[in-house]
Amino acid sequence: MSGSVATERRTGVLGSSVPRKEDDRLLQGDGRFTDDVEPARSLHMAVGRCPFPRARIESIDVEAAAAMPGVHQVLTGVDIVARTEPIGVLRPVPGAVQLPFYALAEEFCVFEGQPVVSVVADSRQIAEDAVEAIWIDYEPLAHVTDTLAALEPDAPVIHPDRMESNLLASNPQHRGDAEAVLRDADVVVGDSFQIGRVAPLPMEPRAVVAEWRPGARELTAHVATQVPHLVRMQLAESLRLDEGEVRVITGDVGGGFGLKLGLYPEELLACRHAMDLRRAVKWVEDRLEHFRASTHARESVHEFRIGADADGTFVAMTDLYTTDLGGQNSGFGSAQLSSIVFTGPYRVEDGAVERRVAVTNKTPVGAYRGYGQPEVNLARETLIDRLARRLGRDPYELRLQNLLGADELPWRNAAGALYDSGDYAQCLRMVAEAIDYERLRAAGRGPGEDGRYRGVGFTCFVERTGYASAKFLANRGSRYGAHESVTLRANRSGGIDLYTGVSTFGQSNETAFAQICAEVHGIDFDAIRVHAGDTGATPLNTGAFASRTLIAGSGAVREAAQELRDKTLRIAAGQLSVEVEDLEVVDGAVVSRTDPDKRVTLADLHRAAIIGQGLPADEQPGLEATAHFEPTDAAYAYGSAAAVVAVDAETGEFEIERFVLAHDSGRIVNPGAVEGQVRGALAQGFGAALTEELRYEPQSGQLVNGTMLDYFVPTASDLPAVELLHTEVPSPVTPFGVRGVGETGTIPPGAAIANAICDALAEYGVEISSLPITPELVWRAIRKAGNGGESREG
Amino acid sequence: MDELIEITVTVNGTVHREQVSPRMHVADFLRRGLGLTGTHVGCEQGVCGMCTILLDGDAVKSCLMLAPQLDGREVRTVESLAEGGELAPVQRAFKEAHGLQCGFCTPGFLMTATALKESGRSLDREEIRDELSGVICRCTGYEGIVNAVDRVLNGDAVGVEDER
Amino acid sequence: MKPASFEYLRPESVAEAVATLDLYGGTARILAGGQSLVPMLGMRLMRPGAVIDINGLGEELGRIEARGSETTIGALVRYSEAETSPVIAERLPLLGTAIRHIGDRQVRNRGTLGGAIAQSDPTGEVALVALTLGATVLVTGPGGERELAADGFFVGSYANTLGPEEMITGVRFGVVPSRSAFFERGRKHNDFAVLSLAVVATPESDGTWHDVRIGMGGMNDTPVLARAAAERLEGARWDEAALAEAATLALRDADPPEDVRASAEYRAHLLPIHLGRLLAGLAKEPRHG
Structure with missing residues (x-):
């Protein structure tokens, strides 16, 4: 059904600077970023962080904070270690020892800004008051911040329980005998290059709003992330839930650049609090936290x-x-x-x-553009x-x-x-x-x-x-695949709903996917509505990173659009009593090339398919297609x-x-x-x-x-x-x-x-x-x- | 609990009488108090400019004012720009010039540009860049934004394709 | 990043504001433009018992007045107003130029000149200009009004001689020399200065220069005058040798800090070069205009 490859230009929409689908809502302040979501009677979380680069926590006294008016819950590392699993790493360093980490430090802190306590209160102001009222005794430990100094024999070993030095892994690769060739080369130049540590710095800080309905066993987490389906997996693992009990919703995301890739401690903490309190819990990162607790890069x-x-x-x-x-x-x-x-x-x-x-x-390093x-x-x-x-x-x-x-x-x-x-x-x-x-x-x-x-x-x-x-990735221990997926669903207005697990954070995916869909299917670009980033509504996918979205996504959209088009034309051929090959999609209708009076609108065809009436004998009701594509x-x-x-x-x-x-x-x-x-x-x-x-x-x-x-x-x-x-x-x-x-x-x-x-x-x-x-x-x-x-x- | 202060403020043409906490800044008040979530909070340090609004016609950073300071003032936010679902010229220009990507900073630029337009000043591109330097965009490299504002202020065609 | 609790008070007069400062025994802070105070509150780097919002005192504090040879700028005059004020353009062009290097449009729309003086940022443009032009800071406290010379007002990084129960009501400038020049170098557009320089002087028809004052920002823990350099140029012809000597002499009054923007060594390296160029540019300008 989807065998034919449609790359010829049908609509002219592919390859042109059509206005972006994302723009109208964003220009009017009607985007829906995570902090824009505020369920009734939401509570607010603040996080207390280690002020030292390396320290041992000797004691934590939360009594005064927990007793403050407006404070609902205080969690420490002891609670989190007992009640959650470590956060899984999506792309571990090949050959590295495991360094599992929990959302809150239990005994040892390894960077300034590491979460140590979390508080939920009626307002962020009160939550921050309470964080200040928590008394934590730290024993500062010997630290090292310079990359190469950390590998010197005299450097303090940061994870002495798991490592003998601070060298996490070493991954050599080669072809030929470069050393021998260099020895014989007429000229060799070489130097040591230092690349500075930078912040990816999306303009929207990270954010999470978590809700838990115990009777339904449903955790709904609104998360500003590039990878809602992967965050769902990580949340389920760490919270000991079935994936089916977790729904991650990502609305508009205010930039990611690799920083919003994978689960962070605060997202897990908000969920844990929400599950305990049976109230919605919101946390929005402030910029002081961002510079210390969101991933850095490049160094x-x-x-x-x-x-x-x-x-x-x-x-x-x-x-x-x-x-x-x-x-x-x-x-x-x-x-x-x-x-x-x-x-x-x-x-x-x-x-x-x-x-x-x-x-x-x-601060831990992550992906960055x-x-x-x-x-x-x-x-x-x-x-x-x-x-x-x-x-x-x-x-x-x-x-x-x-x-x-x-x-x-x-x-x-x-x-x-x-x-x-x-x-x-x-x-x-x-x-x-x-x-x-x-x-x-x-x-x-x-x-x-x-x-x-x-x-x-x-x-x-x-x-x-x-x-x-996916094989390439699996060989390197990555916990995600290489494919992208999309569902297209015809609607009764004659349009197509396009569902993608790729969240929207500035790359114009909604526009590009709709362009490809329009190109392959023939439907008007404007008649396509893109629904992105809700794990409860979109097919399981990988996510938006590694410049892979369009490569993998375009294949999935192409296949799904082709499948939808094929079926639409078959239904139309039956209704108009013409051959499928004679039909094309023009201006919201399927029209005969040889006899333009023979036409039926997409709205009529979609209704027929959805109701299941007026279909050729061998066609099933329904008009939707899901395709997965791995380059x-x-x-x-x-x-x-x-x-x-x-x-x-x-x-x-x-x-x-x-x-x-x-x-x-x-x-x-x-x-x-x-x-x-x-x-x-x-x-x-x-x-x-x-x-x-x-x-x-x-x-x-x-x-x-x-x-x-x-x-x-x-x-x-x-x-x-x-x-x-x-x-x-x-x-x-x-x-x-x-x-x-x-x-x-x-x-x-x-x-x-x-x-x-x-x-x-x-x-x-x-x-x-x-x-x-x-x-x-x-x-x-x-x-x-x-x-x-x-x-x-x- | 913090003592609340009563203020009367006109926001996007509507008069509001509200009780506000002094330790809430104006951006939080607009978002949480009035539900106008188009004004975004990006740093609360007065640098990023996402939260720019018009206060009695002047572009200001709403994270740098306390909510009680709005008493007796007139505020406009990004929600005021489009009328009856029709984008305002400044919004259209951003759309046509690819002046936005993730859209988080966009309200800050739109309000800054609106104040510039209303000032009646004619600016060259370097001056436009200077006037826009109080809002940070991490997606676009600013070129589309400057093109859009140039078009709004100077009426130039900026060489982008109009609507199909 | 939300402030700790504080009282918010809105006095209706300078007298009431000062009485309130007195009442809180120095734990209250004046809120003018708020461009520095509000983020400090949010970061809880400041925890005042009360915040006294003087933005309603525009009648008393919001004027730019030219009287005889003196120009008085109220503490609540905002940068944007000063930037476009014809009075300032005519009488204090150095100030008008320097202000364009402050923050951005939004910050200049709210920030006030009084606030800038009170903040006493070592790289602050208004403080630098006030010092260079020998301005007078007008202050009101429980004991009445005081006049403090800008020269001596700034005593350390973000520190000045203002009492905890006093507030700034304005800045007064006298006659200023006929020529001025301003230079600023930062790590990014309108950032805090790595180095800022303000020069004023009056050329005479005999080719000599008088009333020379040179201010330096970012070169010490306060804005400072390059006294030795100014002395060398006072009453002198500004030939190449004089300018070179003066540029180097400026280092005598500099003790540059080391921070994320630049090392002390680099600041010291830049100072004579940029001061030399600024002076040379001034010396080259047409002598009438």
């Missing part, structure tokens, strides 16, 4: 090396890198994609990569520029020489990733042309009339989008960026005068939405590259800038102008040839800007090896180079 140290022949041919790459887990796992786990793309879009046969995961006394890819990109791409300088080669030419050609794809890289298709060099040529690289080069680096030096920086990247398969392979998006930067060599201050990105996201479903995704990810990329960094003071182990005032997220006045170019090479491994697009922009800013600054200051011999690139960092790099620097090239 890692990459020891990267590139070997090349004298003619510039890359012969081997290695990356030994250490990611920082924080004090314990988050509900999702730390970034894992640096390994898979470490060689980038280049022809490199021999390679070795090893991921180490270190435990430190900081890019998931390891921006980090490794900085290391590889700055080293390519250093190699070019070492060889006296132009970095643009050197890249062109080593980029995989379109005719070499598909190509398996040294980490085993299969790049599907694309013309990598085309993107690089496009950005060089856009900035008029030849003219810039001819003009020299300056200093110009304004006293500043000008440099150009390039970067090329591939980006893994989607998952290869066969991940699709690799790719691109190149160029930055032109003017640098003040006295102060280290710099200005990004131009930034051009050329990228390929395969077949584009909605150009406006794609541009929005790319620009948005770029803004986050610029933030992490230039200003954003969570800083811990090593002595006290405290987060020193955990407020919106001290964490420098870019405003509208802080971003450079960005010029976007794109190519549209369809991926052969995905429905419609789409590639994921949500994360692309996070990857290139750091490397392109670092390379441009170093290019501008080439005569000083300046090198940049860390993010964020602040003016002070550039000044220090200039000073170090001026002092003779230290050659770290190996």
Whole structure:
């Protein structure tokens, strides 16, 4: 029934910037975010948190707090350990020992901000009063916050009951013999790169509203999450409920970026309280909590090396890198994609990569847009520029020489990733042309009339989008699949209701899914209503992350829409006494191509099907279809960026005068939405590259800038102008040839800007090896180079 | 219990007489007291700007005012913009220019832009960016937002496709 | 992030406000623009017994008055009003320029000049301008009115000589030098300054400069005057050597802090460079205008 592949354009809606389905409600303040849900007589939860990076809880006295007027319940770690199971990790680090964690610390705290007590009261104000009235005796313990220091032999072991050191896992991969090749290489460049810890920072903080009806044994949890069906599983496990007793509802979500992926302690706590109190319990994270208790990201140290022949041919790459887990796992786990793309879009046969995961006394790290890819990109791409300088080669030419050609794809890289298709060099040529690289080069680096030096920086990247398969994931211990699912249900108004477990948090999924449905089915885009994110109403799916939603979801929508269309046409053929092949869906009706007077409206057909009257003899009543789709392979998006930067060599201050990105996201479903995704990810990329960094003071182990005032997220006045170019090479491994697009922009800013600054200051011999690139960092790099620097090239 | 204070405030044209706690900020009052959940709370630190409303016509951050301070004042929120289900020009511009994604910050931008429009000032794009810098968007990279506000203030076509 | 309990009081006059401050024995706080106070309440970094809302005292505190050579700005004048005030544009252009570096439109629509002085942020623009222009802070307390020179008013990070039972009613500026320049560098748009600089001076027809005052923000735990640098330039011709010397002399009055925005060392590095450039720009401007 669903065998035919419908990719021809029927409605013209696929590939156009239709207005988004999400917009009207959001523009009118009629979105339904979790904090907008307030059942009658809701109670409010506040959480008391450990103020130390590491401590033992000696005693907790809740008596005064519990006796305060308006306070309904206080829970401590002892209660939670007795009455819940540890929170399951959705994507554990492969090969790691289990570090189970409960929603409240029982005896040992391993990061500042870890939940220790929770209070439910008539109002949040009273709940916070009560948290203050709880007396907790802590014995501060020796802590370590620096990623590499945590792996030193003298570092305090954070989980001595389960680990002998703070090295949680080590995952090496290789192809060929990179070490031998490097030994024989004409030239080797290498360095250690520090990537700063950042906050994904969705504008809507996390939130939960929990209700329990004991007689019905039904827990309803409104949760601001990207993965309602996975949170349902985690809640059921931890609360010792059957999954059937748990319903997770996710309305509109105010941004996720990977942070709202998987269950957090507070969500579990609100549910536990609601079950005990038989009252609705709400918790909305405030920003002080957010900076300490929502997952952080990116922090890692990459020891990267590139070997090349004298003619510039890359012969081997290695990356030994250490990611920082924080004090314990988050509900999702730390970034894992640096390994898979470490060689980038280049022809490199021999390679070795090893991921180490270190435990430190900081907030747990989780997923964040890019998931390891921006980090490794900085290391590889700055080293390519250093190699070019070492060889006296132009970095643009050197890249062109080593980029995989379109005719070499598909190509398996040294980490085993299969790049599907694309013309990598085309993107690089496009950005060089856009900035008029030849003219810039001819003009020299300056200093110009304004006293500043000008440099150009390039970067090329591939980006893994989607998952290869459920098998790939299962081999790595992931507790979710690779598929997406959708249910389409005809309604009596002649429309289609589309049900998806993918929640709506800005990626325009409602629009894109409806576009695909309209394209395949023929129904008007406006006649499709999308219902998202309620586990009680949507088919079991995976969720929105890893740039996989559209890849997997489009396949499911296509199959379901095809099935629905086929049946609709069969019913119409019977009613109109024509052949199915003669029919098409036009303007809300099924019409004969040869005799346009023969038509029946979708509303009539839907009613007939729903009632079960007027159907061909062999048709069952009902008109709905559910489809599951698992892509066969991940699709690799790719691109190149160029930055032109003017640098003040006295102060280290710099200005990004131009930034051009050329990228390929395969077949584009909605150009406006794609541009929005790319620009948005770029803004986050610029933030992490230039200003954003969570800083811990090593002595006290405290987060020193955990407020919106001290964490420098870019405003509208802080971003450079960005010029976007794109190519549209369809991926052969995905429905419609789409590639994921949500994360692309996070990857290139750091490397392109670092390379441009170093290019501008080439005569000083300046090198940049860390993010964020602040003016002070550039000044220090200039000073170090001026002092003779230290050659770290190996 | 906190002593409640009686206030009379006009919100979106309706006069409300309410008892409010001084330790409730205006955003919480609008949301919980009046059920106007279009005004969002993003940081309560006066930085993110989600909670921007118009107070006697001026854009202000409603998390930075205490509820009793509304006594005798006139407030407009995002719920006031559309009339009879018809989007206001500023809302249409955001829709056409892809000026929103998750939509959480959108009410803050819409109210800031509304005050700008009513001020009658003509601004270039850099000035628009400066005027909008009190609201943070983490999704769009601001380009669509600036395009939308540019269109609202200056009437430019911004090169986006109109409704199909 | 919800405040602890407090009394909310709305006096109808400055006298009543001061009497209330007195009544609470220094545990009450004045609520003006609230742009700093309200989040501090929410974070429970401040737990006043009472919050005294003076926003109803616009008649007494909300005016910008030009009288003779003096300009008095009421404590409740909001940044946005000052930003667009023709009186300030004409008489205190330095203030008008500096205010545009404060916060954002919403914050400037609520924040007040009196509040800025009371907050005494070491990087505060209004405090820096008041200090540089030698303004007078007007204060009322249980003992009556006091006038405090801005020079000496700021005594530490977020600390000043205002008594716990006193409130600021306004800031008075005298005649200001004919030329001014302002510079600010932050980690992001209109963030707290890594470094801010205010310079005023009057050029004479003989090529010398007089009434030179240089203020620095972010270079100490209060806004401070670069006295040695100003002295070097007072009555002098601003040639390249003089400017370079003065720029370096500014470091004598600086003791920059180390924080998440910049190291002390980097602030000290930036100071002479940006001050030198600011002075050079001022010296290069047409001498009439």
